[in-house]
Amino acid sequence: MTVRLGDLELYILIAGRWKADGGLMFGVVPKVLWEKQKPADGNNMIDMACVGLIARVNGKVIVCETGIGTKLSEKRALQVALREPEGLLHSLQRVGIRADEVDAVITTHLHWDHAGGLTRLDGGCLELTFPKARHFIQRSEWDFALDPNVRTQATYVTDDFTPLADGNNLVEFVDGDAEVLPGVHVRHVGGHTPGSQVIVLRSGELACAVTGDLVCQTPHLRVGWTMAADIEPLRVLQEKARLFEEAEKHRWLLLLSHEPDMPAGYIEEGGRWRPEPRLA
Numbered sequence: 001m002t003v004r005l006g007d008l009e010l011y012i013l014i015a016g017r018w019k020a021d022g023g024l025m026f027g028v029v030p031k032v033l034w035e036k037q038k039p040a041d042g043n044n045m046i047d048m049a050c051v052g053l054i055a056r057v058n059g060k061v062i063v064c065e066t067g068i069g070t071k072l073s074e075k076r077a078l079q080v081a082l083r084e085p086e087g088l089l090h091s092l093q094r095v096g097i098r099a100d101e102v103d104a105v106i107t108t109h110l111h112w113d114h115a116g117g118l119t120r121l122d123g124g125c126l127e128l129t130f131p132k133a134r135h136f137i138q139r140s141e142w143d144f145a146l147d148p149n150v151r152t153q154a155t156y157v158t159d160d161f162t163p164l165a166d167g168n169n170l171v172e173f174v175d176g177d178a179e180v181l182p183g184v185h186v187r188h189v190g191g192h193t194p195g196s197q198v199i200v201l202r203s204g205e206l207a208c209a210v211t212g213d214l215v216c217q218t219p220h221l222r223v224g225w226t227m228a229a230d231i232e233p234l235r236v237l238q239e240k241a242r243l244f245e246e247a248e249k250h251r252w253l254l255l256l257s258h259e260p261d262m263p264a265g266y267i268e269e270g271g272r273w274r275p276e277p278r279l280a
């Protein structure tokens with residue numbers, strides 16, 4: 001279904017479903033609290049989706065987030081209980097858009113579960129999923145992803161993103177906040193990773209913000225409920241509080257990165273969440 005916000009046309013993108021460890025998702029929050037909202041299975045895993053957006057903005061087609069993609073080994077796919085890995089292209093087909101018609105692709109950061117869909121294997125060769133799109137990414141994220149440390153090395157897969165630059169010239173680096181196309185803004189928030197960005201699509205006073213892992217699921221709408229994986233937790237708290245204040249005041253539509261059940265919605269007065277069922 002389409003949601004119109006002024007001149008924006010928005011469609012939900014579910015680029016795969018999977019499971020992640022509940023402790024990873026909720027950090028210092030006690031399990032007795034989070035499991036009431038997100039029940040864990042026998043392996044302590046909770047349901048996840050890779051949530052993104054297909055948007056028509058001022059005549060351009062923009063894909064926000066690309067999910068895990070189709071390159072995981074069978075073993076790894078089983079570990080994370082991956083389902084519907086082709087969801088990225090299937091979602092595009094549903095709205096009648098071919099991959100080579102996409103003008104711009106923006107992932108909030110380069111972790112494997114957000115950037116995996118940027119590339120795919122075709123007969124053993126690594127190919128770009130969106131061969132004609134401009135890809136906007138924070139320079140600080142790119143540099144960090146190419147130089148991981150002991151803590152972060154399992155979260156980046158260079159095959160996901162280096163082909164955008166090697167042999168192709170499709171990556172455009174952003175330093176901080178920018179309007180990368182008319183109506184398409186990125187806001188550098190850091191925190192989860194050094195170059196994490198929130199994508200804000202605007203039409204006049206109306207806006208939709210793709211939060212990335214600043215806000216993964218509905219329980220993370222509590223400012224203090226953050227992920228164990230965040231590199232700079234205090235910065236996450238600050239940026240979340242700032243985003244929620246703006247979203248409530250200006251009635252921004254928020255899209256949460258990993259919520260499997262109605263991932264889009266509004267923050268109403270008093271902080272109450274009102275889901276947008278048309279983006280589910």
Ligand SMILES: [Zn+2]
Binds near residue numbers: 113114257258
């Ligand atoms: Zn993620």
